[in-house]
Amino acid sequence: MANAPIESAQAQARGVALAGTLPAPTSGGAGGRIIRVTSLAASGPGTLREALDATGPRIIVFEVGGVIDLGRSTLSISQPFVTIAGQTAPSPGITIIRGGIDVRTNDVILSHIRVYTGADGQPRRSGWEADALSTVAAANVWIDQCSFLWGVDENMSASGPRFTGNSVEEWRAGTSRNIVFSNNLAAEGLADSSHPKGEHSKGSLIHDNATGIVFYRNVWAHNVERHPLVKGGAQVLMINNLIYNPGHRALHYNLMALEWTGQPYVDGQITAIGNVMRGGNDTDEGLPFLMLGGDGDLSYYGRDNLAVDRHGNALPQFGRYGETRARLIHARRPLAPLDGYRILEARDVETSVLATAGARPWDRSADDIRVLFFVAEGRGDIIDDESEVSSYPASTPTNAAFIEGQWDLATMTPLSGRYPGQTAFAAPQENLSPRDRRSRGE
Numbered sequence: 001m002a003n004a005p006i007e008s009a010q011a012q013a014r015g016v017a018l019a020g021t022l023p024a025p026t027s028g029g030a031g032g033r034i035i036r037v038t039s040l041a042a043s044g045p046g047t048l049r050e051a052l053d054a055t056g057p058r059i060i061v062f063e064v065g066g067v068i069d070l071g072r073s074t075l076s077i078s079q080p081f082v083t084i085a086g087q088t089a090p091s092p093g094i095t096i097i098r099g100g101i102d103v104r105t106n107d108v109i110l111s112h113i114r115v116y117t118g119a120d121g122q123p124r125r126s127g128w129e130a131d132a133l134s135t136v137a138a139a140n141v142w143i144d145q146c147s148f149l150w151g152v153d154e155n156m157s158a159s160g161p162r163f164t165g166n167s168v169e170e171w172r173a174g175t176s177r178n179i180v181f182s183n184n185l186a187a188e189g190l191a192d193s194s195h196p197k198g199e200h201s202k203g204s205l206i207h208d209n210a211t212g213i214v215f216y217r218n219v220w221a222h223n224v225e226r227h228p229l230v231k232g233g234a235q236v237l238m239i240n241n242l243i244y245n246p247g248h249r250a251l252h253y254n255l256m257a258l259e260w261t262g263q264p265y266v267d268g269q270i271t272a273i274g275n276v277m278r279g280g281n282d283t284d285e286g287l288p289f290l291m292l293g294g295d296g297d298l299s300y301y302g303r304d305n306l307a308v309d310r311h312g313n314a315l316p317q318f319g320r321y322g323e324t325r326a327r328l329i330h331a332r333r334p335l336a337p338l339d340g341y342r343i344l345e346a347r348d349v350e351t352s353v354l355a356t357a358g359a360r361p362w363d364r365s366a367d368d369i370r371v372l373f374f375v376a377e378g379r380g381d382i383i384d385d386e387s388e389v390s391s392y393p394a395s396t397p398t399n400a401a402f403i404e405g406q407w408d409l410a411t412m413t414p415l416s417g418r419y420p421g422q423t424a425f426a427a428p429q430e431n432l433s434p435r436d437r438r439s440r441g442e
Contacts, residue, residue: 022180022182022214022216022340022341022342023337023339023340023341024109024142024180025140025141025142025178025179025180025212025214026106026107026108026109026140026141026142026178027107027109027410028059028081028082028083028107028108028109028142029057029058029059029060029081029082029083029107029109030057030059030083030409030410031057032056032057032058032059032081032082032083033056033057033058033059034058034059034061034402034404034409035051035054035058035059035060035061036061036062036063036402037051037060037061037062037063037064038063038064038399039064040064040066040067040068040069040397041068042068042069042070042071042073047068048060048068048075048084048094049075052075052076052077052078052079052082052084053078053079054079055079056079056081057081057082058081058082058083059082059083059085059409059412060082060083060084060085061085061088061402062085062086062088062089062090062094062402063089063090063399063400063401063402064089064090064397064398064399065089065090065091065092065093065094065395065397065398065399065400065420065421066092066094066095066395066396066397066398067095067096067097067392067393067394067395068094068095068096068097069097069098069392070096070097070098070099070100071098071099072098072099072120072122072130073098073099074099074100074101074102074130075096075099075100075101075102076101076102076104077101077102077103077104077105077108077110078104078105079105080105080106080107080108081106081107082107082108082109083108083109083111083412084108084109084110084111084113085109085111085112085412086110086111086112086113086114086146086359086360087111087112087145087360087412087413087419087420088402088407088412088420089112089420090398090399090400090420090421091363091398091420091421092363092365092395092398092421093112093113093114093359093360093363093365093421094112094113094114095113095114095115095116095365095393095395096113096114096115096116097116097117097118097392097393098117098118098120098392099115099117099130100115100117100130100131100132100133100134100151101113101115101132101133101134102131102134102135102136103133103134103135103136103138103141104135104136104137104138105138106138106139106140106141107139107140107141108138108140108141108142109141109142109144110133110141110142110143110144110146111142111143111144111145111146111412112145112146112359112360113146113147113359114146114147114148114149114359114365114368115132115133115146115147115148115149116132116147116149116150116367116386116392116393117130117131117132117148117149117150117151117152118149118150118152118190118385118386118392119150119152119190119193119385119386120392122193124192124193124384125197130151130152130153131151131152131153131154131155131156131157132148132149132150132151132154132155132156132186133146133148133155133156133157134153134154134156134157134158134159135157135158135159135160135176135179136159136160136176137159137160137161137164137174137175137176138158138160138176138179139176139177139178139179140177140178141176141178141179141180142179142180142182143156143179143180143181143182143184144180144181144182144183144184145182145183145184145357145358145359145360145361146184146185146358146359147184147185147187147358147359147365147368148184148185148186148187149185149186149187149188149367149368149371149386150188150189150190150386151186151189151190151202152189152190152193153202154189154202154203154204154205154226155186155187155189155202155203155204155220155223156181156184156186156203156204157204157205157206157207157228158176158179158204158205158206158207158210158213159175159176159205159207159210160174160175160176160207160210161174161175162175162207162208162209162232162259163208163209163263168209168233168266171208171209171233171266172209172210172211172233175207175208175209175210176207176210176213177210177211177212177213178211178212179210179212179213179214180214180216181204181213181214181215181216181218182214182215182216182217182218183216183217183218183353183356183357183358184218184219184357184358185218185219185221185357185358185359185368185371185372186203186204186218186219186220186221186223187219187220187221187222187223187371188201188221188222188223188371188382188383188386188389189201189202189203189222189223189224189382190383190384190385190386191224191382191383191384192384193384193385201222201223201224201225201247201382201383202223202224202225202226202229203220203223203225203226203227203228203243203246204220204226204227204228204229205226205228205229205231206228206229206230206231206234206236207231207234208231208232208233208234208255208259208260209231209232209233209234209266210231210234210235211234211235212235213234213235213236213237214236214237214238214239214336215228215236215237215238215239215241216237216238216239216240216241216341217239217240217241217352217353217356217357218241218242218353218357219241219242219244219353219354219357219358219372219375220241220242220243220244220246221243221244221245221371221374221375221380222244222245222280222282222371222380222381222382222383223246223247223382224246224247224248224249224282224382225246225247225248225249225250225252226249226252227243227246227249227250227251227277228251229249229252229253229254230251230252230253230254230268230270230298231253231254231255231256231268232254232255232256232259232260232265232266232268232294232296233255233265233266233267233268233296234268234269235268235269235270235335235336236268236269236270236271236336237270237271237334237335237336237338238251238270238271238272238273238275239272239273239274239275239338239341239343240273240274240275240343240344240346240349240352240353241275241276241349241353242275242276242278242349242350242353242354242357242375243275243276243277243278244277244278244280244375244380245278245279245280245281245282245283245375245380245381245382246277246279246280246282246283246287247282247283247284247382248284248287249287249291249321250277250287250288250289250290250291250307251270251272251275251277251289251290251291252290252291252292252293252321253268253270253290253291253292253293253294253296253298254292254293254294254296255268255294255295255296255326256294256295257294257295260295260296265295265296265297266296267296267297267298267299267329268296268297268298268299269298269299269300269335269336270290270298270299270300270301270302270335271300271301271302271331271334271335271336272289272290272300272301272302272303272305273301273302273303273304273305273334273338273343274303274304274305274343274344274345274346274349275289275305275306275346275349276305276306276307276346276349276350277289277305277306277307277308277315278308278310278350278375278378279308279309279310279315280310280378280379280380280381281310281379281380281381282381282382283309283310285309286315286316286319287307287309287315287319288307288315288316288317288318288319289302289305289307289315289316289317289318290302290317290318290319291318291319291320291321292318292319292320292321292326292328293320293321293322293324293326294322294324294326295324295325295326296326297326297327297328297329298326298327298328298329299329299331299335300328300329300330300331300335301330301331301332301333301334301335302317304345304346305317305346306346306347310378350376354372354375354376357372358372360419360421362419362421362422363419363420363421363422365393366390366393367389367390367393370389370390400420
């Protein structure tokens with residue numbers, strides 16, 4: 001439909017998840033065998049890596065909770081038809097540190113996993129440059145209710161080769177396509193860290209010719225740019241996302257002539273509805289919501305998007321970097337289908353997504369709570385190293401059997417309505433100092 005209805009926050013369910021509120025791009029490993037993760041080791045028997053390397057349709061569940069230390073390596077998902085259900089883990093859930101995840105296949109669902117990449121003490125510009133999460137020429141992927149912090153390259157991206165084949169259709173078939181990012185937190189990309197290019201605090205990169213890319217109800221916070229960066233010929237739908245404290249750019253499009261030499265330009269497409277951009281401590285004065293760079297044209301449909309500085313003053317909707325012939329072509333109707341999405345008014349987005357975005361909203365980590373509370377309070381900064389704000393989490397492993405009969409295996413939701421580690425439906429509270437607790441009588 002051309003114009004999906006906009007709903008109020010009161011009309012939307014708040015809390016654990018928004019199952020069924022968007023068109024899912026895949027059913028993942030539904031109907032496949034259940035594989036139980038019983039070890040937090042980086043590799044070996046009973047580990048997440050072993051489960052990912054298995055073949056055939058499968059649902060990966062967790063009978064252990066705690067921290068998986070990848071030791072500056074990357075988990076690669078290369079076998080299709082898999083659901084990774086982090087919501088099944090006992091408290092505190094699953095947190096992956098010192099590494100990231102690459103999705104290199106089709107039909108994948110990843111939910112309720114935290115990835116805290118970090119510089120891990122590596123010298124600045126020394127070459128460690130992991131994404132927290134990236135799809136690499138993947139298709140039909142759903143990344144839902146995850147937390148991605150301290151990426152050294154991007155925090156969550158859809159990537160792949162730029163030109164595979166001899167036509168636009170073949171290019172698009174050879175890179176990431178039909179990727180949905182929903183209800184995620186992508187924050188504190190590291191700026192002047194170990195990336196060899198230098199400053200590289202980036203939210204999300206959508207690579208050239210990627211199509212069917214959806215961002216729905218995500219929170220980006222404290223990244224210099226790429227919220228997201230949409231490259232040449234890519235097609236993106238953005239609904240009800242919150243961008244807080246972008247540095248130099250929020251949403252931007254750039255088909256670079258230097259990267260398209262000898263190839264005909266392809267117009268990009270962005271549909272943006274009900275998104276909010278709020279400036280913070282590091283945001284450039286006068287930063288627009290959308291910026292156009294490079295040489296290629298962008299077709300754009302925008303509706304009900306708010307952009308304000310740190311004091312609530314309106315910011316422009318559109319700007320440029322680079323003086324080229326690239327055109328912003330205003331579309332009269334959405335350039336992507338909106339059927340199945342529940343769309344909030346922009347004024348209701350912040351309240352709603354801060355309550356629901358990120359992994360395990362019923363059982364949040366200390367760092368997720370810190371970031372979300374700082375967004376709500378208008379605090380926080382872009383950082384160069386995770387040690388400026390926190391440290392890698394450490395926890396004693398917890399164990400609990402996964403009992404199939406207690407779960408709806410089609411949706412991976414508990415039949416009781418209560419998730420592991422969920423003791424109440426009240427929102428998690430900010431961590432308080434002993435003095436604050438005493439002053440509040442706690």
